[in-house]
Amino acid sequence: MMESGKVAVVACAGMDKALGSVARASVFKVVEALRPEKTELVCLPPLLVGVSSYSELVKNFPVVVVDGCAERCATKLVVKNGGKIRGRILVPDSVKKQGLVPKSASDIGSDGEKLAGIIAEEVASMVDKLTEE
Amino acid sequence: MGMAANKVGIISCSGEEIPEGTISRIATRLVLEKLRPEETVTICLPLFLAGSEDERAFARVFPTITVDGCDKRCAEIGTKKYSGKPTATVVVTDILKKYPQLNLKSRDELNAEELELAEKVAEEIAKKVDEALSQKRGAKRRKS
Numbered sequence: 269m270m271e272s273g274k275v276a277v278v279a280c281a282g283m284d285k286a287l288g289s290v291a292r293a294s295v296f297k298v299v300e301a302l303r304p305e306k307t308e309l310v311c312l313p314p315l316l317v318g319v320s321s322y323s324e325l326v327k328n329f330p331v332v333v334v335d336g337c338a339e340r341c342a343t344k345l346v347v348k349n350g351g352k353i354r355g356r357i358l359v360p361d362s363v364k365k366q367g368l369v370p371k372s373a374s375d376i377g378s379d380g381e382k383l384a385g386i387i388a389e390e391v392a393s394m395v396d397k398l399t400e401e
Numbered sequence: 402m403g404m405a406a407n408k409v410g411i412i413s414c415s416g417e418e419i420p421e422g423t424i425s426r427i428a429t430r431l432v433l434e435k436l437r438p439e440e441t442v443t444i445c446l447p448l449f450l451a452g453s454e455d456e457r458a459f460a461r462v463f464p465t466i467t468v469d470g471c472d473k474r475c476a477e478i479g480t481k482k483y484s485g486k487p488t489a490t491v492v493v494t495d496i497l498k499k500y501p502q503l504n505l506k507s508r509d510e511l512n513a514e515e516l517e518l519a520e521k522v523a524e525e526i527a528k529k530v531d532e533a534l535s536q537k538r539g540a541k542r543r544k545s
Contacts, residue, residue, distance in 0.1 A: 281415040283426065283445045292417060296509040311418035313475030316447050317482065341447035348450070374430040 274308050275354075275395045276329040278346055280336035281312045286370040287359040288336035290384050293376060294357075295334055297388035303395045315345040326351030330398045332391055335359065355394035362387055407537075409530045410463030411443050412487070414476040420505035420515065421470035421493040427511060428493075428522035429468050436527040440534060446476055449483035460485030464533040466526060469493065488536070489529040496522055 279295040282288010299309040308329060314322040326346050332355035333342040346353055362383060363369060370380025413429035416422025433441050442463065448456050459465065460480050467476040467487045477490050497503060500518065507515055 279417060281417060281422075281426075281445065281447060283413055283415050283429065284443050285445070288445065292415075293509065295417065300509070309417055311416040311422065311475075313414050313416050313422075313446055313479065314473055316450055317473075317475045317478040319473060319475075339448060339451045341445065341451040344451045345447055374427075374434060 273399050274306055274329050275303075275398050276310045276325050276331045276351070277307050277334075277391060277395075278310045278312060278315070278326065278331060278342045278351075279334040280342045280359075282336035282341075282373070284373060285336055286373050286376060286380065287363065289373050289376050290370050290380050290387065291334040291336040291342075291359050293381070293384035294387035294391065297384060298391045298395070302388055302392040306395050306399050312342060312345060315349050318349075323349040323351075330354040332356070332394050332398070334387060334391065354398055355391070357387055357390060359383075359387065362390075407440060407534065408442050408463055409437075409440055409488075409533045410459055410465040411441050411468060411526065411530075412446055412460075412465060412476050412480050413443070413468040414470045415446060416470050416475065417508065419470060420508050420511075421497070423470075423508050423511060424493050424505070424515065424519045424522055425468045425470045425476075427516070427519040428526060431520065431523035432526045432530065436523055437530050440530055446479055449479060457484050460487060464488040464537055466491065466529050466533065468522070468526060488533045491522065491526055491529065493518075493522055496525060 279291040299307045331351045334357045368379040368383040371377030413425045415426045465487045466489045468491045
């Protein structure tokens with residue numbers, strides 16, 4: 269039985285790009301610090317291979333995705349698994365908007381951390397709106 | 402992918418849900434950046450689905466090692482499904498059995514103990530990189 273009033277958060281698990289690492293860092297901030305009671309972090313790789321318990325999560329909860337690059341893997345995988353995306357952030361857009369450039373995939377650096385914090389706040393605000401509906 | 406001659410592809414689960422996913426990711430980056438930087442390349446696992454035929458050809462072009470955090474083995478299954486059979490596989494939870502005293506907690510930043518485990522996983526991956534390259538060279542010699 270799914271708990272109501274929760275939002276599924278899905279991030280690009282980007283391995284080879286700094287922006288993927290920012291996406292990942294931002295959702296950890298949301299699910300561990302900002303909105304732990306209201307969110308469910310959905311691991312992306314099981315959506316790729318079709319693990320049903322993970323597909324159920326994106327089908328049953330409104331979904332917020334954070335994509336690390338224009339390939340938009342997180343978005344595509346949520347859609348493929350029947351999820352309804354109710355909020356989206358594309359990290360390259362946030363980089364442009366904030367003028368903060370992360371250092372590398374293994375160390376996003378202080379600008380990357382700041383950017384992850386800003387994105388996390390945006391996701392948290394989307395979560396609040398979705399859970400108040 | 403024209404530089405494939407002496408490279409091994411490493412595909413990590415990178416899963417966000419459990420600390421073992423983070424260990425996979427950090428261990429893979431340690432191999433790519435420190436242990437075998439000249440011999441290894443990587444690709445994001447989900448890109449097999451989202452990307453083009455170029456990305457999907459990855460495991461057909463490179464001998465590939467998958468690194469999974471748990472026994473769902475998403476990297477191994479995903480690679481087989483979308484690209485090609487991996488040459489070797491590493492599963493963090495299997496390696497963890499050798500260290501029952503470890504209690505993994507961090508999904509974001511690893512503590513010293515978890516980082517030590519990531520280094521051990523990285524060494525295991527590096528060993529498999531060397532084996533894959535040696536197999537490749539052996540096969541090349543037999544052909545010529």
